[in-house]
Amino acid sequence: MEQKDKVDKIKHTAEEIVRTLLKDNYQPSDGELVRAVELLSRSVCDLSDVYLDDSVNHEETLKAALAKVKITYNAVSKNNTRNTSNAV
Structure with a gap:
């Protein structure tokens, strides 16, 4: 994957994280939120x-940043799915 493609993927995934966090029914646990902030901060670094x-x-650093953003997205999405399935 080219560097520009990795950066585009990072941006797209970060936008998806924002969309998920802004949903009305999203209720993260404190631990999940702390972990998400940590991983996103490391990605910014x-x-x-x-x-x-x-x-x-650059190639390896972008690869690492993309992995961190994907992990964050998966954790946020998993939490959102869990909260949605528990909704009454």
């Missing part, structure tokens, strides 16, 4: 490294 540090391996 990775993206900053790509922009600011030419010595960083």
